Amino acid sequence: MIEAVGLTKTYGSKTAVYNLSFQVRPGMVTGFLGPNGSGKSTTMRMILGLDTPTAGRVTVGGQPFRQLPNAPRRVGALLDAKAVHGGRSARHHLLCLAQLSGIPARRVDEVLGVVGLQEVAGRRSKGFSLGMGQRLGIAAALLGDPEVLLFDEPVNGLDPEGIHWVRHLMRKLASEGRTVFVSSHLMSEMALTADHLIVIGRGQLLADMSVKDFIAGNSTGFAMVRTPDVAADREKLTKALTDAGAQVQQEQDGALRVTGLELPRISDLAHEAAVRLWELSPHQASLEEAYMRLTNGAVDYRSTADPRQGLQQPAGAPAPGGWGMPQQAPWPQPVPQQQPYGYGYGQPQQHPQQPPVQAYAPPVNPYTQPAAPAAPAAPSAPQPTEPVEDAR
Template sequence: MIEAVGLTKRYGDKTAVYNLSFQVRPGAVTGFLGPNGSGKSTTMRMILGLDNPTAGHVTIGGHPYRRLPNAARHVGALLDAKAVHGGRSARNHLLSLAQLSGIPARRVDEVLGVVGLQDVARRRSKGFSLGMGQRLGIAAALLGDPQVLLFDEPVNGLDPEGIHWVRNLMKALAAEGRTVFVSSHLMSEMALTADHLIVIGRGQLLSDMSVKDFISANSADFARVRTPDTEPQLREKLTSALTEVGGNVLPEQDGALRVTGLPLPRISDIAHDTGVRLWELSPHQASLEEAYMRMTQGAVDYRSTDDRKAGLQQPLPPGAQPPMPVPGQGQPDWYAPPPPQQGGRPFAAPQGAPGQAPAGPYGAQAAPGAGPGGQQAANPYAAQQPPTAPGAPQPPEAPAAAPAQPSGAPAPLPASAPVTDPTKPEDAR
């Protein structure tokens, strides 16, 4: 059993925990809840002797943690799953812990199987995912087969199957008579796992009771009642009848009625006596999350506000459209051709030696399709012609290209001049 009496911890002028007293009994899963900064991690560190309390004391089985003989055989804890030497394998990490506490090596293989890491036991932990790191931390907590276990956010990073496994593991450990103390922010998971709750806010105790009593004490149960939607006069008739006998009736947005102060059988009898048909009569009990939010609403230190974005978004000019994203832009292999120069002329090619193509991105390469001397070479992907037999007529040669124009703008062709194909022997007219 864990027992804290008047625990107080101050860091300079900041009080993290103040006069905190509670008991964690064996045979049940006790949830430890509270907003961020409420002092949960500090409390757990004081339980494990990692922090000295400013005032008060905490014991495990009647003794402070530091006075327990071979404490790892009595208490197992998971506070930080990343507190592992990344260069060690999962098995070597657990083996070093076992050797320090006199635990036989066979126990290492047993807990690796319990947490499902037997297939990656030889891998270095620095390559583990967050969920795998959590499993390794749970294995370290189970290594000494302790009677007291503390877990801080044990399902962080686990997939749904892993969360279900942790839930069943906690229940099984508590069923064996062990003391299980679990801190978590997942209210839905605590509702399925915990039997008892200890809730703190700003370092002080807010609640210490069972889950069922906590929900009942911090929420208002009510009954949902629905009458035929096509007959609104029946809803008004039933509202008047329930109000006369002391019920409190509030309309819901979907047309149903929320009734408090009357049990469900009494509501059914009143509806029958007044001749009102009911389409729905169901009890509603608040969830653990709703009760927790109601309890801790005054102990939350960090609250968000609406993001107004005032003055940050400027209206676009008329007719302007936002730029469209270019697929692949920003990737290492992404390439965009340069824009053409003004006047419609292409970019000037880099100057090189006469008859030598400029160097490409992979070294000195010829331009695509260029042969020796800069002449256009045959297309290497075009269909090859069969070799010409000896004596067969050769195809006519193309006329020589016109001499290059002197530097300056080329003279435009007359509008009436026909366009010919220099590759043909004569102009087809």
């Protein structure tokens, strides 16, 4: 089990984590959520003894990580998949870690098979893709068969099959009684993987509860109601629901989002108003919606609209040239759509409304083209000759 009590970490004038207390229990997958810059990575580094808390304490199995006997065989972690010597092969990288921790060499081939890298075990890791690097990092975390596992963004760079594999791996490890602590930004994946959630914002604890309770406590369920596409029926039903105390919001497709009333009551009101229903279904907010609602005030980095003022050329304006020269388009203009089977016995014909396609001529740079030969001088007009006296 991982336990943090009053955990605080400051860097100069910046407080990354403040008075953070939580427990990560064995036998379940605990998700660790929070916006960028909320202190998740700093917290994981303090758990692993890589950073020293400014105040408070954090223990693994009742002891600080640095005091654990043979810690690599007790705790496995993936914090940075790129922390690998690029010149080593996947097998040599794991062999080095195994020798440092007193782990038998046969375990290296076992974990390579678990993560699916047995076919590329002899390749240098610098040629690995992001997903292959993630698999190698997971293999390193599993090397000592630890009872506590920490993963920071384990599905980053993985394809759908890899994400599915990681999900089932996490749940399998938890079912064996291990403590699994996973940080991720993929809400949909956390909803399928995690049993419990710890959510922080700006270094402080925001939530510590099960996934089900987190969604129920930070979202509002609603009923989706559809009627025949008759405005009068929709207005009649809206009035009946509003008079009964419901909040009704019309969606863009004409459906009604109803909150504040149970489904049987909505059905009774529609029957009393003589309005036929095409749909009456309950909807529960997703983990992403609940997370966004809870952490809305703890987000440090927000996007603004791009005004693009002064960046776009007005219509018909020439593009700015280089060195005072007008610029031409460096690529040919789009070819008009052609008819593959026209009136010319299968010959492609140009669209009759389009102008004929001009052959593309690359732009001419006067500084790189050879000088044109000088034009021949025009013949001069014959000059009149004076008569020569006869010396005789």
